[in-house]
Amino acid sequence: MVHGPARPYDPGGAVTYSFASIIQDAEKARWRIEDVISCIHDIDFSRDFLPDALAKADALEFLDPVARQRVNHIRAHSYVQLFALVERFILPFAMTQAGAALHESAEELLALMQFGEEEAKHIALFERFAQAFEFGFGTPCEFIGPAAEIVGSVMTEDPLGVALATLHIEWMTQQHYLHSVRGDPDIDPRYKSLLRHHWIEEAQHARLDVLLIERLAGRESAHGCRRATDAYIRIFDQLAALLDQQVELDLDAFTRAHGSLTDAERDRWRAVQRPAYRDAFVLAGVNHPRFRAVQQRCFPGCSSKIEAASARWAAG
Ligand SMILES: [Fe+2]
Ligand SMILES: [Fe+2]
DSSP states (O other): OOOSOSSOOOTTSSOOOOHHHHHHHHHHHOOOHHHHHHHHHTOOTTSBOSOHHHHOOTTOTTSOHHHHHHHHHHHHHHHHHHHHHHHHHHHHHHHHHHHHHTTTOHHHHHHHHHHHHHHHHHHHHHHHHHHHHHHHHOSOOOOSOOHHHHHHHHHTSOHHHHHHHHHHHHHHHHHHIIIIITTOSSBOHHHHHHHHHHHHHHHHHHHHHHHHHHHHHHTOOHHHHHHHHHHHHHHHHHHHHHHHHHHHHHHHHHHHHHOOOOHHHHHHHHHHHHHHHHIIIIIHHHTOHHHHHHHHHHSTTOHHHHHHHHHHHHHO
């Protein structure tokens, strides 16, 4: 039985944990993929999956309730596919860092190997969800890609910048679950359980990533920290552009599944859904107080770059 993150944590403030404590807590929080698979196969297409705070289907006022639920399901599909995409660069990043730890710290090595194994499990789980979803939804929902090209582009960036992007994603995951998913009584409990299991293990990842960032940033010059901040911003510039493409793919999926829309309705969809994607996946991370606290502590002098990027992303 999985209850929640194994212990409170405060990655924004003074670090009070270690690689050894993360290993212990990760073992307590761990679940098996078989424990969650049944949730996926019994998913109830008569209910919403994703909280409307994230899906923003109700803001498409020209759609009737049945059509809005179609939008909710399309958004729930892209939601987990987006995690599967970013985990495809987080995983090799963690393995590269594990390789670097091989001759330095057995505890760090083990913590990073656990991290990588969990991300591999999440990717497998989300792929199984996508298969079950397509069967239940009835028509394909396309997702941005090709994944290998996007991942390849991120992996050419500065490793400390990738670490900062990873921290953003981990805090964003906490924000979504705690503020939108956990307290929503209306969404399908099986989809909610899928997100709950993911959230539990991501809590350990946020702590581990803080330790990694402290180590990597501690070795960098001021110039190196600025370079890493620029890399982080490029990663999310790329993601923001991809999210705009996803809005078009969602429109296509809706048209296939439910019927055509007028040009005015398509424009209204874009006006609602583009900021909804950015709020969920870009602004929820960059503006998270815990992310900002680590960024300010480990990257002194770089906050104005982050502020400017956040304002640009908010403007669309
Ligand atoms: Fe994950
Ligand atoms: Fe993670």
